[in-house]
Amino acid sequence: MSAKPLIALAALALLGARPPHHELIPNPDKVAAFLKACDQKDGWRDPAPPLQIDRNVYLVGTCGINVLLISSPQGHVLIDSAEEEAVPQIIANVRALGFNPRDIKWLLTSHSHFDHAGGLAAMQASTNAKIAALPAQARELRQGAPMEDDPQFGAIKGIHAVQVDRELQDGVPLLIGPNRITPFATPGHTAGSTSYVIRGCGLRNCQALTYADSTSAISAGAYRFADHPAWVAQFRKGVARIATLPCTVLITPHPSSSELFERLAGDAPLADKAQCKRYSELALARLDERLAKEAAAK
Numbered sequence: 001m002s003a004k005p006l007i008a009l010a011a012l013a014l015l016g017a018r019p020p021h022h023e024l025i026p027n028p029d030k031v032a033a034f035l036k037a038c039d040q041k042d043g044w045r046d047p048a049p050p051l052q053i054d055r056n057v058y059l060v061g062t063c064g065i066n067v068l069l070i071s072s073p074q075g076h077v078l079i080d081s082a083e084e085e086a087v088p089q090i091i092a093n094v095r096a097l098g099f100n101p102r103d104i105k106w107l108l109t110s111h112s113h114f115d116h117a118g119g120l121a122a123m124q125a126s127t128n129a130k131i132a133a134l135p136a137q138a139r140e141l142r143q144g145a146p147m148e149d150d151p152q153f154g155a156i157k158g159i160h161a162v163q164v165d166r167e168l169q170d171g172v173p174l175l176i177g178p179n180r181i182t183p184f185a186t187p188g189h190t191a192g193s194t195s196y197v198i199r200g201c202g203l204r205n206c207q208a209l210t211y212a213d214s215t216s217a218i219s220a221g222a223y224r225f226a227d228h229p230a231w232v233a234q235f236r237k238g239v240a241r242i243a244t245l246p247c248t249v250l251i252t253p254h255p256s257s258s259e260l261f262e263r264l265a266g267d268a269p270l271a272d273k274a275q276c277k278r279y280s281e282l283a284l285a286r287l288d289e290r291l292a293k294e295a296a297a298k
Contacts, residue, residue: 056200072177075105081119137192215283247276
């Protein structure tokens with residue numbers, strides 16, 4: 001990881017220069033502290049300090065699991081809750097930023113697996129927030145246990161079943177204060193996989209931060225994607241949709257999936273409108289590799 005871009009920004013600050021707003025966020029010193037805390041760590045419970053990513057968007061999760069806080073004077077939104085054991089740390093990060101967790105109004109989720117939604121019930125109890133989800137994901141959250149058509153069914157533990165207070169509509173934004181958080185169904189990793197486009201600075205002249213769901217074609221040991229052509233077709237369609245989303249900054253539920261640490265360190269641009277397209281194409285190529293291995297092993 002290169003520190004040159006961070007040094008350059010620090011030099012600009014010392015000289016009194018004022019680079020464009022988006023170059024001041026993330027703050028170089030806080031980025032350095034974040035990367036130091038997570039150096040050689042990507043565990044789902046490894047503590048990470050909070051980090052502001054955009055005007056109203058903050059990372060408040062762990063080194064291995066991203067959790068997004070989208071803030072506004074009218075209330076906040078949290079996307080993902082990590083494992084149940086990580087909830088106290090997430091709450092502490094929200095407080096460290098100066099926000100009251102009780103001001104979180106909505107809890108959203110990328111997908112219903114325990115590493116991202118395992119803490120959802122505990123987070124709701126800690127914040128009294130309401131839960132919103134697209135219909136397919138809402139079914140998964142209400143059931144708690146993975147659905148039988150999930151490729152990882154039988155190999156992944158469930159979560160505490162929760163009540164879904166509001167079913168979202170695909171492509172229709174959740175509005176709170178100046179923030180527009182638009183859910184898009186991107187099934188593949190699970191049937192309810194959801195990606196979000198976040199615009200947090202009003203209705204015009206605002207870059208899009210995209211929280212794109214996981215796209216890995218992993219499964220329980222005996223599962224063969226080739227035996228489930230309808231799932232594969234759904235996977236291809238959902239993952240391909242990610243490439244079409246507005247995408248100035250890409251963040252994924254697992255930081256490593258989109259090389260977030262490297263991008264924060266300056267080894268690649270944090271903002272890059274082609275990121276979602278590359279992320280989608282790589283996922284589809286890996287799905288093809290999986291299918292090819294299955295065919296070769298048959």
